[in-house]
Amino acid sequence: MEPIVRDADIAPVAALIADPTRAAILTALLDGRALAAGELARVAGVSAATASAHLAKLLDGRLVGVVRQGRHRYYRLAGHEIAEVLEALAGISARPPVRSLRQSRQARQLEEARTCYDHLAGRAGVGLLDRLKEGGYYDGHDVTEAGERLLSGLGVDVAGARASRRRFAPECLDWTERRAHLGGALGAAVTEVLFERGWYRRGSVPRAVILTDAGREGLEELFASKELTSVTPVT
């Protein structure tokens, strides 16, 4: 009866996330973009020196990656797995009370539409997945033939996403809606196209995204043009 078995030791990674300053940095990077060290220092509310030390640790722990560009160094999350851990943690963490009117406005914005690292989430993400299912384009873990045609026609590189080592098209549980939206390589590819087409644009609040007029029309047309091939709403 001794040390028993060695699991993966999670403590060091958790310790990296456990510091409030580092947590703020990681949260700021949750929208998938790369931010400069100075910006991260500002959002975390610490001096540049302090932020630099934290970033060095996060880098060493492989939670973030860095790309040097001139005199700036842009940091980003090391991958979607990191984002998923942060989302999972957020799911069991106390949500601090919303205070100001402005904050509640921003909170509503995030509930409406936001990115979950690199794919669409919030009511918009959940709604999109619903319409894909209702239209018979997606069956819970893969796109149907009709779905592949639909998305390819939109400009989504479905084959490329399928070839990725990342999971192809898993459902990703949404911690505000408590319902699923489209995640994985396909979710990211679709979201990329939504931005390229200008159907969604990034809002002023970090992870918020906004449906444009073009997007409203485009999505409506996209799902209206096809007759409903299957009316088996998944409970």
Next chain:
Amino acid sequence: MEPIVRDADIAPVAALIADPTRAAILTALLDGRALAAGELARVAGVSAATASAHLAKLLDGRLVGVVRQGRHRYYRLAGHEIAEVLEALAGISARPPVRSLRQSRQARQLEEARTCYDHLAGRAGVGLLDRLKEGGYYDGHDVTEAGERLLSGLGVDVAGARASRRRFAPECLDWTERRAHLGGALGAAVTEVLFERGWYRRGSVPRAVILTDAGREGLEELFASKELTSVTPVT
């Protein structure tokens, strides 16, 4: 350009997991059972007083629950969400090198079959899900009609699992196999039946489970009795 938006603050929860002793305690509870405070002190390698202090913090942070029974206090994880966070963290954590022969034997045992909180994982879990899919009993997010018959016949309370507030039958990504096994309320219900029938029993290593002879026969018969209704192996 001020405080921006308040996300759920994940740092306090991460800090609870970040201490090696607490991480050891949580990992020990990962098999879903409740352990007495003294046992947890032993597996973590600290004095009873130290363990008690840690358990008080975990309790305060709602990561564990406690049930008093006589002069013992049994602690367990507060829910499957907690287990999922720990699994996700393990997925991005460095796996410590296996040292002794005994440890590598145990590691192989865990890779073969183990519990993932309250449902079957490892090669056994992945294999079970594969056979459910191959037989047309499960379609990636729900059981088919045939699947409901099969499992109900086995004694699984499918309706009860479906009524649960927990997700019904999601695929759960396995961090050793990097493939999916059956999770959620249904995964737990199925696993419960497997234990009840004596098809699997718990091994000596905490999360390890072992296929019994009865289990080998039972599973073989279960999947052989039905002809393969569908031969569309999911890539």
Next chain:
DNA sequence: GGGGCCCTTAGGCGGCGGGCGAAATGTCGG
């Protein structure tokens, strides 16, 4: 109801780690 076991509380010690300012490194723009 008294002794033994399980667990918690109290107190004190030691170390790790995050904070800052100042100076060094590196890069861009003239």
Next chain:
DNA sequence: CCGACATTTCGCCCGCCGCCTAAGGGCCCC
């Protein structure tokens, strides 16, 4: 090349947190 800006490195202080031993409840059993 030189000054401006972004980032890192260095040296130092300070507070927090985990550890132990010892003592204090609670519960069981004889």
